[in-house]
Amino acid sequence: MQKKNNIKFTEGxxxxxxxxxxxxxxETFSCRLQxxxxxxxxxxxxxxxxxxxxxxxxxxxxxxxxxxxxxxxxFHTFTSRDQGIAREEIAGYIDLYQNEFSDYYFLSxxxxxxxxxxxxxxxxxxxxxxxxxxxxxxxxIAIELIIxxx
Amino acid sequence: MQDQTDKExxxxxxxxxxxxxxxxxxxxxxxERLYWHIRKIVIGHDDTDDLLxxxxxxxxxxxxxxxxxxxxxxxxxxxxxxEALSFLKEKRKKFFLPLVDVxxxxxxxxxxxxxxxxxxxxxxxxxxxxxLPEKQRLVxxxxxxxxxxxxxISQVLDTSVGALKASYHHAAKKIEDMLKNN
Numbered sequence: 018m019q020k021k022n023n024i025k026f027t028e029g030x031x032x033x034x035x036x037x038x039x040x041x042x043x044e045t046f047s048c049r050l051q052x053x054x055x056x057x058x059x060x061x062x063x064x065x066x067x068x069x070x071x072x073x074x075x076x077x078x079x080x081x082x083x084x085x086x087x088x089x090x091x092f093h094t095f096t097s098r099d100q101g102i103a104r105e106e107i108a109g110y111i112d113l114y115q116n117e118f119s120d121y122y123f124l125s126x127x128x129x130x131x132x133x134x135x136x137x138x139x140x141x142x143x144x145x146x147x148x149x150x151x152x153x154x155x156x157x158i159a160i161e162l163i164i165x166x167x
Numbered sequence: 168m169q170d171q172t173d174k175e176x177x178x179x180x181x182x183x184x185x186x187x188x189x190x191x192x193x194x195x196x197x198x199e200r201l202y203w204h205i206r207k208i209v210i211g212h213d214d215t216d217d218l219l220x221x222x223x224x225x226x227x228x229x230x231x232x233x234x235x236x237x238x239x240x241x242x243x244x245x246x247x248x249x250e251a252l253s254f255l256k257e258k259r260k261k262f263f264l265p266l267v268d269v270x271x272x273x274x275x276x277x278x279x280x281x282x283x284x285x286x287x288x289x290x291x292x293x294x295x296x297x298x299l300p301e302k303q304r305l306v307x308x309x310x311x312x313x314x315x316x317x318x319x320i321s322q323v324l325d326t327s328v329g330a331l332k333a334s335y336h337h338a339a340k341k342i343e344d345m346l347k348n349n
Contacts, residue, residue: 033285033289034203034312035283035284035285035286035289035290035292035293036203036206036207036212036280036282036283036284036285037282037283037284038202038212038282039212039282042216043198043199043202046194046198046202046219047191047194047195047198049220050194050220050223050224051187051191053220053224054224054227057224
């Protein structure tokens with residue numbers, strides 16, 4: 018065995034090919050190749066060739082469209098959520114001004130000194146029309162200025 | 168048929184009336200050499216058959232633009248080598264195999280190959296060759312088995328003759344060591 022293993026790889030030396038092929042492989046190879054060539058060349062109809070060229074491009078367009086849709090939906094979801102919050106906020110204000118806004122609150126907005134206790138806005142003071150009138154007749158209030166501001 | 172030179176075959180191929188005939192002659196002239204070249208890279212007969220067909224299909228498509236600056240057979244060898252190496256690369260990718268596992272797989276294919284007729288020492292030699300780095304394996308096979316000139320191997324592998332000589336001697340030394348230590 019040792020002797021057998023002692024191979025010297027001189028260039029151009031005799032080489033035994035340990036591989037083999039099925040019977041008539043090389044004799045029939047060119048025929049099989051010709052058949053495959055004919056199949057590859059004539060096997061595809063113009064329509065199939067067209068699709069073969071178009072398919073990867075369509076796939077690319079589909080991927081881009083997919084990303085665009087995902088992007089749009091994501092953007093739309095975020096913005097509509099913001100709008101939802103905004104709507105809730107506005108609804109809250111409407112509710113406040115419609116149901117809970119008191120005359121006192123309005124007066125305190127006109128003049129901070131009128132009711133110095135700013136915490137008490139909502140219907141805790143009796144709604145007395147004379148009080149409002151007295152207040153509005155006060156000389157210190159610059160009505161024109163207030164109107165121009167609001 | 169064998170006596171026709173590459174130039175004659177090429178000019179015949181460029182004549183539309185004889186294109187298929189000329190290509191058939193080219194196939195018959197080089198099929199065997201290319202088969203053994205691919206076979207030693209991928210080992211299995213069925214894979215070799217597929218790759219040899221692919222090689223000639225590419226040659227059929229590319230021969231029109233072949234300018235004859237190199238010999239047809241070195242050009243065909245180049246296509247065949249690229250096809251075989253791409254096949255092994257795909258195999259590695261497909262099965263997530265590292266280089267060593269591909270070599271092991273090829274070795275085990277060798278043992279189970281019904282078209283391997285070598286004796287024990289030839290089996291050991293082939294296994295040792297499979298352990299070489301890819302480029303050394305190519306150089307060794309082309310020089311030792313196919314008896315190609317370094318100048319021709321240089322055209323196929325796009326490597327300088329000096330580097331090829333060094334590569335061959337490294338490969339031969341490694342194989343000798345592997346066989347001695349086995």
